[in-house]
Amino acid sequence: MIPYAQIDTIFLDHGNTLVSIDFDWVASELEARRVVCAPDALRRAEAAARPEYSQRLFVDGVSEGTDLFSAYLLAMFNKLDMTACLPVPDLETLVAELKIVLRPDGRSSVLWRSVMPRVPDALAKLRDLGVTLAVVSNSDGTVERSLETAGLRSYLSVVIDSALAGYEKPDPRIFGRALEACGAQPDRTLHVGDLYHADVAGARGAGLHAVLLDPFDDWAVTDCERVPDLWAVANLLEVARTTTH
Structure with a gap:
């Protein structure tokens, strides 16, 4: 069970968590x-x-x-x-x-440009709850630009792009880099992403909690929590904090 009431930092994947392809x-x-x-x-x-x-x-x-x-x-x-x-x-x-x-310059930022439903609302709710937000993404060096273009960068304290960090999920070092940058503790940090082997297994390997985004119930995994979208994650944190206060 994820101790949502104790979570004070959330790491987010980029693609299929915040933005989708067009x-x-x-x-x-x-x-x-x-x-x-x-x-x-x-x-x-x-x-x-x-x-x-x-x-x-x-x-x-x-x-x-x-x-x-x-x-x-x-x-x-x-x-x-x-x-x-x-x-x-x-x-x-x-x-x-x-x-x-679809990738005219060999980069992904042009294709991954559609902000997913309720993502700004979810980020605003999490920010209002006092949660530190960061992106941890396997990408090609364009995540920062993509977030700026999408109008989401201001919600985030830290952005870790694998192309710039030098290692990619599920390597625990990329999560360690984000923890250090945020001043966060792994047992109070939740990672949210759409690929089990990169996001869930990777985060757990670094000592973090993890939740899998599975909007259509496609994953046959039973060892992790699955939710349809980031709005559901924000609601879980809000309810947990309300219940414990």
């Missing part, structure tokens, strides 16, 4: 290639692909140095209900084209 843009690029697919179908497929993608990346030994973005797109497209996408595309060809279009 599914409208991805859908429009697919449509330009004669693949008609609704943004909501893409959103659902991306979430469904996370367990498999997490396993492949962090358990099967695929590193961040590989063509990770292609693997990410392919995992998402493989989860699409093809009856909603006409004509049925050749996925490998599609991925080869889109990985260039």
